[in-house]
Amino acid sequence: MQYFFSTYGQMLLKAVFTHFYYVLISVSIGFCIALLLGILLSRIPKYSKIIIPIISIFQTIPGIVFIGILFIYIGMVPTTVIIALSIYAIFPILKNTYVGICEVPEPYKEAARGCGMSQFQILTRVELPIALPTIISGLRMSTVYTVSWAVLAAMIGLGGLGEFIYRGVGTNNNILIIAGAIPAAIMAICLGLLIDYVQKLVTPRGLREENSK
Amino acid sequence: MIEYKNIHKEYQGVSVINNINFKINNGEFVVLIGPSGCGKTTTLKMLNRLIKIDSGEIYIDNKNIMEVDIENLRRNIGYVIQQIGLFPNMTIEENICVVPKLLKWDKDKCNNRVHELLSMVSMPYEQYAKKYPKELSGGQQQRIGVLRAIAAKPPIILMDEPFGALDPITRDILQDEVKDLQKKLNLTVIFVTHDMDEAIKLADTIIFMDKGDILQIASPEEMLRAPANEIISEFMGKRGNFLDAENMACSDLMRTPVFTIKDDKKTLECIEIMKKRQIDSLIVVDKAGIFQGVVTIESIRSKGKAGEKINSLISKDFPTVLQDDVGKTAFDLLMDKKYDYVIVLTRDNSVVGIITKSSLAKALASVVWGEM
Numbered sequence: 001m002q003y004f005f006s007t008y009g010q011m012l013l014k015a016v017f018t019h020f021y022y023v024l025i026s027v028s029i030g031f032c033i034a035l036l037l038g039i040l041l042s043r044i045p046k047y048s049k050i051i052i053p054i055i056s057i058f059q060t061i062p063g064i065v066f067i068g069i070l071f072i073y074i075g076m077v078p079t080t081v082i083i084a085l086s087i088y089a090i091f092p093i094l095k096n097t098y099v100g101i102c103e104v105p106e107p108y109k110e111a112a113r114g115c116g117m118s119q120f121q122i123l124t125r126v127e128l129p130i131a132l133p134t135i136i137s138g139l140r141m142s143t144v145y146t147v148s149w150a151v152l153a154a155m156i157g158l159g160g161l162g163e164f165i166y167r168g169v170g171t172n173n174n175i176l177i178i179a180g181a182i183p184a185a186i187m188a189i190c191l192g193l194l195i196d197y198v199q200k201l202v203t204p205r206g207l208r209e210e211n212s213k
Numbered sequence: 214m215i216e217y218k219n220i221h222k223e224y225q226g227v228s229v230i231n232n233i234n235f236k237i238n239n240g241e242f243v244v245l246i247g248p249s250g251c252g253k254t255t256t257l258k259m260l261n262r263l264i265k266i267d268s269g270e271i272y273i274d275n276k277n278i279m280e281v282d283i284e285n286l287r288r289n290i291g292y293v294i295q296q297i298g299l300f301p302n303m304t305i306e307e308n309i310c311v312v313p314k315l316l317k318w319d320k321d322k323c324n325n326r327v328h329e330l331l332s333m334v335s336m337p338y339e340q341y342a343k344k345y346p347k348e349l350s351g352g353q354q355q356r357i358g359v360l361r362a363i364a365a366k367p368p369i370i371l372m373d374e375p376f377g378a379l380d381p382i383t384r385d386i387l388q389d390e391v392k393d394l395q396k397k398l399n400l401t402v403i404f405v406t407h408d409m410d411e412a413i414k415l416a417d418t419i420i421f422m423d424k425g426d427i428l429q430i431a432s433p434e435e436m437l438r439a440p441a442n443e444i445i446s447e448f449m450g451k452r453g454n455f456l457d458a459e460n461m462a463c464s465d466l467m468r469t470p471v472f473t474i475k476d477d478k479k480t481l482e483c484i485e486i487m488k489k490r491q492i493d494s495l496i497v498v499d500k501a502g503i504f505q506g507v508v509t510i511e512s513i514r515s516k517g518k519a520g521e522k523i524n525s526l527i528s529k530d531f532p533t534v535l536q537d538d539v540g541k542t543a544f545d546l547l548m549d550k551k552y553d554y555v556i557v558l559t560r561d562n563s564v565v566g567i568i569t570k571s572s573l574a575k576a577l578a579s580v581v582w583g584e585m
Contacts, residue, residue: 111298114261114371115311115361116287125311129302206301206345 004175012164016183019160022150023191026082027143030089034142035135037090038097039123045102052098059091063152071156081153081160088149089142096138100131133203140195147188151180161187214238215260215369215401220269222255222425230255231425232269237418239368240399242392244416246406248448251422253405257371260403261290273369288312291362291370291400295377297354299346305331305357306342312365330360334390352383359391363398370395372404376411388414409449413437421445461540466576467557467566473498476505476524480517483508496556497527502563504556507531533558536565540576543568 005012041048067084074080104127112122128135154162164180167173200208215237222230230252237243245253258264260271262283271278278286291312299308309330310323318326331338334356346354355375362370372391376384392415395402406412412419413433421429421436429441440446473496474486483495487510494509506527517526532546533556543555547570557566 105296107294107296107298108300110263111292111294111300113263114287114290114292114294116284116289116315117311118284121315126300126302130300204302204345206303206347 004179008164008176008179012179012183015159015161015163015180016187018153018158019147019150019162019184020187022078022081022085022153022160023143023146023187026085026150027089027139027146029082029086030142030146031093031139033086034090034093034138035097038094038135039101039128041094041098042101042127048098052095055091055094059088063088063149064155067152067156076156076158078153078158080156081150081158084152085146085149089146092141092145093135093138096134096141097131100134100138101127103134104130129204130207133199133207136195136199136202140192140199143191143195144188147184147191151184214272214274215403216272216275217256217259218270218272220256220259220266220271222252222259222264222267229425233422233425233427235420235427235430237401237403239401242395242402242404242415242417244404244406244412244419245422246409246412246419246448247422247428248444249407250424252425253407253422254373256422257373257403257405260369261287261292261371284315288315288365289367289369291365291367293355293358293362293370293372293375295374297346297351297358297378299354299357299361301346303345304342305344305346305349308346308357309360309364311361312367316365318365326364330364333394334360350383351379352387355379355387356390359387359394363394363400366398369401369403372402374405374407377406377408384411391415421448461576461580462536463534463538463540463543463555463557463568464536464565466540466543466573467536467568468572469566471496471556471564471567473502473564475500476522476527478523480513480521480523480526481519483523484510484513494553496564496567497523498564504533504558504562504564505529507556531556534568535560544573547573 041051063084066087067080070080070084074083101123108126108130109122112126117125150160151162151165153160154166161180161184164176168176168178168180217233217235219232219234220230221228221232233256245256247253255264259266260273260278262278266279273281299305300311303311306327309327310318313323313326327342328338331341336353336356341349341353346357349357358375362372375391376387379387388411391402394400404415416433419429419431419433419436420427421431421441423444429436429445431439431441436445437449440449472490474483476497476499478497487493487495493511494507496507497505499505506529508523508526509528512526512528513523517523532550532552534543534546536557536559543557546552546555547568554567554569556564557568559565
């Protein structure tokens with residue numbers, strides 16, 4: 001153990017940092033795009049019923065294939081990883097944003113229109129706040145997934161905790177595999193808890209109970 | 214003043230509003246009523262343009278509503294819906310202030326208004342302002358719904374079956390509150406309901422609709438006295454028969470069912486029946502149910518013999534009325550003579566009921582105090 005940390009300690013710390021960096025950037029980008037797209041799609045529910053299943057097909061393309069293809073075109077730069085991870089992060093958030101907004105009960109929207117709110121005011125004052133708990137649980141799902149997908153970065157030699165796993169697999173060294181897997185798992189759990197906490201903070205008291213049901 | 218001119222509306226080729234016209238004066242409480250699917254809610258929602266008008270125009274103070282900016286129009290018309298629709302993500306205070314904020318009132322003005330409104334419905338600011346809608350009862354929520362509608366002092370309020378989901382006691386209290394507010398603030402209210410009692414209680418004018426047409430526009434009294442057609446009187450139910458004392462028929466005053474005996478009964482049997490029922494006379498009919506007369510306990514005692522049939526004892530000299538006769542006939546008979554009751558007959562002389570002093574009193578009381 002002592003030996004492990006003295007040999008790999010520095011490297012592990014760096015890998016955790018890189019991994020975290022990929023997750024943070026990708027999820028942030030994915031979140032912004034997904035939120036925007038989700039809102040846009042919720043304005044055109046008729047078409048969204050067709051568009052969303054099509055997007056979800058992309059979700060089924062294996063990450064390795066996707067990173068591989070991007071690698072050919074963009075090369076061995078972090079951008080490749082970030083683009084791939086962002087795209088994968090989009091879908092859960094997009095779907096929850098869309099569903100969350102569409103499921104805002106009609107009476108609230110009618111009351112908002114009746115009060116004389118504009119479309120944009122209805123979105124920002126009524127629809128998004130009511131959909132927020134759903135959107136954030138999409139964000140949570142995305143984040144946890146992205147932590148595991150970021151392992152693939154090492155496939156094209158771009159570091160992260162995946163490096164330990166790949167090296168471990170390659171050299172038949174179980175300790176290395178575990179040294180990559182455990183921090184990734186801890187990272188996923190911690191980020192999940194953090195987002196749960198944020199969700200509690202931003203959900204108004206009036207919506208809390210419904211959320212826990 | 215609000216004016217609907219030749220308003221027409223179709224859904225998928227089916228006409229739901231057929232060229233209706235009416236006017237509403239300022240400060241008037243108008244109730245739109247009718248069976249479901251009659252177009253009353255559609256008519257209401259056209260005023261704040263939640264539903265598009267296909268043809269025709271609506272004017273508010275001589276201004277075509279299509280020419281007013283849609284958001285401004287709505288901010289100047291209060292709107293209360295049945296599902297209440299308080300925003301669950303906002304506190305009571307924020308809910309009340311939705312429209313004032315849209316109109317860019319400053320903070321102090323909003324705050325004062327919330328204090329003023331909550332005190333109007335006896336809900337102390339300190340206790341309720343910071344609560345969320347789900348922490349209130351249904352009745353309290355709809356009170357806030359009404360306050361949200363009047364918060365920015367709009368001259369017109371639309372209410373779409375606002376009390377339909379509340380229990381009868383709460384509904385009654387809220388009806389009183391709304392009527393008080395309307396009078397105090399001189400609001401023009403358009404109120405949709407399918408409950409005739411609610412309409413009678415609240416309305417200055419009732420507009421009765423059916424299948425997209427207006428059947429009658431009248432004050433509650435007028436509509437009760439002279440419903441324009443069958444559909445309306447049916448919708449008002451029994452109330453229509455009872456409320457008009459002058460047109461009350463004997464059939465409205467009588468007690469049913471009535472106990473009769475066949476004319477081949479014997480004297481002792483009749484006495485038994487009278488004893489059992491604690492009455493002193495029996496109404497006699499023949500086999501076909503045709504009224505024959507009355508036997509009294511006195512006539513059996515003085516003239517009857519045990520085992521004899523009652524035919525010869527039947528007295529024809531007893532007051533009867535026809536069921537369509539004016540109620541006053543029965544009233545006069547009961548008051549002037551010493552009889553305890555009057556027998557009500559159909560045109561072919563079968564017995565349908567009796568009018569006693571107590572059935573008369575009950576019917577008259579329902580005229581004075583409503584359905585008993």
